[in-house]
Amino acid sequence: MNNEKRENREIILAGFGGQGILFAGKLLAYFGLLGGREVSWLPSYGPEMRGGTANCSVCISDKPIGSPLVTEPNILIVMNNPSYDKFINAVAPDGLAIVDSSLVEGRSDRNDISCVYVPATEMANENDLRGMANIILVGRLIKETGIASAELIRKALEKIIPSSKKQLVEFNMKAIQLGMNS
Amino acid sequence: MPDFTKPHALTDVPFHYCPGCTHGIVHRLVAEVIDEMGIEGDTIGICPVGCSVMAYDYFNCDMIEAAHGRAPAVATGVKRANPDKFVFTYQGDGDLAAIGTAETIHAATRGENITVIFINNTTYGMTGGQMAPTTLPGQVTQTTPYGRNTNVEGFPVKVCEILSQISGVALAERVTVTDPANIRKAKAAIRKGFEFQKNKQGFSLIEVLSTCPTNWGKSPVESLEWLKENMIPYYPLGVYKEGAVR
Amino acid sequence: MERNLMKGNEALAEAAIRAGCKCFFGYPITPQTEISAYMAKRMPKVGGVFLQAESEVAAINMVYGCASSGIRCMTSSSSPGISLKSEGVSYIAGSDLPCVIINVMRGGPGLGGIQPSQSDYWQATRALGHGDFQVLVYAPSTVQEMADYVTKAFDMADKFRMPALILADGLLGQMMEPVTFADGEIKMSDASGKPWATCGHGNKRPHNIVNSLYLQAEELEYHNVERFKRYEQVKAECPEAESYLADDADIVVAAYGSTARLARSAVDAARSRGIKAGLVRPITLWPFPDKQIKAACANAKRVLVTEMSMGQMVDDIKLAIECRLPVSFFGRTGGVIPKPSEILAQIVTLDEELKGE
Structure with a gap:
């Protein structure tokens, strides 16, 4: 039913609490789930509730997931400086890093990985999609990897957005499109 | 005419209590109330750790033996699963006001629909007469051999006074069983507690000032006199809080 | 059966409800708090009871009372909280009551940390309280197993009249994985099939007593020996690998x-x-x-x-x-x-x- 590439994905998403890191991770996990694959999602958990760093690991595979904790991601989505510093060198060779260049100052000199810089936070603000930089980055990930078909994206969003907030599906779709066209 | 047959809610097992101990009277009062309300088949009692630990053998309703101080939590578990049953705990001062303080206070704050029978005799009786949270200032016990020194051991806990400040409490009343008139008042208070429970109106606690002749080193009659002269002035009898919470 | 992504803690809570767990008594502690939160949301909608106790000690004693009355019930905690529960667990085992306890382990000893650990193995298998007793211990490895084994834990606890423990850890509790549940109506447990339950005798039988006190040494010895005979049955029937x-x-x-x-x-x-x-x-x-x-x-x-x-x-x-x-x-x-x-x-x-x- 889906044409996305059936590759093993070991993904880290990282940023500040409140940027929607866990939500974006959940969305990726649902891409895998609805694609009929094995998936896991694991948040970092700590004492801080807001403003601290937040990250999560997402695994998508055709085999049962061993470690849900990703330490050498083949995909990194990163939305703040401390997380960039922490994870950029952990990306596996041939991996992909998608960086919110509105917030992250660093630029990697690694030539064994692909780094994509997207000014996602600025794009979100300019397009009345404040707080959806995370989804713009997911859109860019889809463009880079084909991780989800258009049909799957909407399905996954409808699955994780509560029906009481249904109108958010369209905003998210718009953010995905922005990312895909970036 | 007074009825001196044994209440049905008491079994035929002979009490193990010391001569002159007032546990027997209070057991009987609880059993009479259960009989009069016709609720034996719908009642679950929770025993403490202390002298009344084996009350499960004496009451004819279903009975549970709790860990020291935990009876109100155990009662909560029974009551929440069976909101239409009657649940009472029967606890001493060490059990209720020392190790079980948190369970007591929080069952009260929740307005748990249970009835607590609280025996205050200022003593850990079963272990041989040590200081209780309710031991009076100056009172000699095995662990206060020179008398309770408030500079060292602090002050007695006044349970009804504390509970009177708690919103979930429907009834906090202190009674005694030193003579027939007080015994009748005590029974009326226990009945009131069960009625509050029947109407799902909140937490009820009846504190019964009681004697411990053995550990006080007094005869039963001397003990009653000592209670009147020493305990009642420190722990005045009366209703501290009354009124449906719900 | 639809596959859904759920956290291990939430899948376990949902499975417990579907297994007929009528009452849940909790207390917050990382990394198992989602169990309480889930129960708080879900229990009132299915006619069950959620209660946040004043302490882990109180929570396990509420379980003791509830289990005494023959109702399927559960409590959950993480390592330091399980230490507090050990008093109650001993009474529950000594009174031959069924219940389910969850330990979503974190690092110890002491306050330790909040990250995943398996350092309560000895406590779970050797000494979850004082006295001669054992509890059934299940160690799930996936979110699906968190759900499946809580169901089994309730069944085996009832069958052998003993506490069953799910020994999970912060990783399993916090992670999401696909999970499916069998269809079927949710039916809250009652005391039927438990003639020993202290749920009010209704004037139809002699009074029941739930108790772990035996002042005669020979009597206590007898009860312990009988319990260990039951454990032989458990050993014959339950081991899984x-x-x-x-x-x-x-x-x-x-x-x-x-x-x-x-x-x-x-x-x-x-x-x-x-x-x-x-x-x-x-x-x-x-x-x-x-x-x-x-x-x-x-x-x-x-x-x-x-x-x-x-x-x-x-x-x-x-x-x-x-x-x-x-x-x-x-x-x-x-x-x-x-x-x-x-x-x-x-x-x-x-x-x-x-x-x-």
Whole structure:
């Protein structure tokens, strides 16, 4: 039913609490789930509730997931400086890093990985999609990897957005499109 | 005419209590109330750790033996699963006001629909007469051999006074069983507690000032006199809080 | 059956409700608080009871009362909170009551940390309270198993009138994985089939007493001996283990719970390098699946135990294989999650040792 590439994905998403890191991770996990694959999602958990760093690991595979904790991601989505510093060198060779260049100052000199810089936070603000930089980055990930078909994206969003907030599906779709066209 | 047959809610097992101990009277009062309300088949009692630990053998309703101080939590578990049953705990001062303080206070704050029978005799009786949270200032016990020194051991806990400040409490009343008139008042208070429970109106606690002749080193009659002269002035009898919470 | 993504803690809570758990008594502690939060939201909608107790001590005693009245009930906590519950667990076991207890382990001792750990193995299997007793211990390894084994725990607890413990950890509690539930109406448990329950005799039977006090030594001895006779039945019926590529393995890795899934990845990686590695995973930690482990190690030359602790399961593995093989240990503790690559390195070292022999 889906044409996305059936590759093993070991993904880290990282940023500040409140940027929607866990939500974006959940969305990726649902891409895998609805694609009929094995998936896991694991948040970092700590004492801080807001403003601290937040990250999560997402695994998508055709085999049962061993470690849900990703330490050498083949995909990194990163939305703040401390997380960039922490994870950029952990990306596996041939991996992909998608960086919110509105917030992250660093630029990697690694030539064994692909780094994509997207000014996602600025794009979100300019397009009345404040707080959806995370989804713009997911859109860019889809463009880079084909991780989800258009049909799957909407399905996954409808699955994780509560029906009481249904109108958010369209905003998210718009953010995905922005990312895909970036 | 007074009825001196044994209440049905008491079994035929002979009490193990010391001569002159007032546990027997209070057991009987609880059993009479259960009989009069016709609720034996719908009642679950929770025993403490202390002298009344084996009350499960004496009451004819279903009975549970709790860990020291935990009876109100155990009662909560029974009551929440069976909101239409009657649940009472029967606890001493060490059990209720020392190790079980948190369970007591929080069952009260929740307005748990249970009835607590609280025996205050200022003593850990079963272990041989040590200081209780309710031991009076100056009172000699095995662990206060020179008398309770408030500079060292602090002050007695006044349970009804504390509970009177708690919103979930429907009834906090202190009674005694030193003579027939007080015994009748005590029974009326226990009945009131069960009625509050029947109407799902909140937490009820009846504190019964009681004697411990053995550990006080007094005869039963001397003990009653000592209670009147020493305990009642420190722990005045009366209703501290009354009124449906719900 | 629809696959849904759920956190282990939430899947476990939902499964408990579907297993007829009518009352849940909780207290917040990381990393298991989602169980309470889920129960708080869901229980009122299905006619069940959620209550946040004033302490772990109170929560387990509420379970004691509720279980006494014959109702399926549960409490959950994480390591330090489980220590507090141990008093109540002992009373529950001593009174021969069924209930389910969840430990989503974190690092210890003391306040320890909040990251995943398996350092309560000894507590769970040896000393979850004072006195002569055991509890059934299930160690799930996936979110689906968090759901499946809580159901089994309720059934076995009822069957053998004893507490059953789910020994999970922060990794399993916090992670999301696909999970499915069997269709079917939710039916809250009642006291039927439990003639011993103290739920009010209704003037139809003599009074029931729930009690663990026996002042006559011989009487207490009798009850303990009877209980251990029941444990023999449990030992015959309940042990469970999974073995993976163990039949022809030179090196068998023994691991349970979330560590087993990490070890499985390491075993796969070792196989792809041509190393004959396998895995044996105890699912019940008490009763310990001695026979299954012995069988899984029948052709092995080395056994590697791996845990998120200082090696609490090692002795049980040695006993299960009757000390016939060298047993080595690799573990991380304090909340550090071992990497499959670290476990693989251990396997490779053992393989090199074997080749050198």
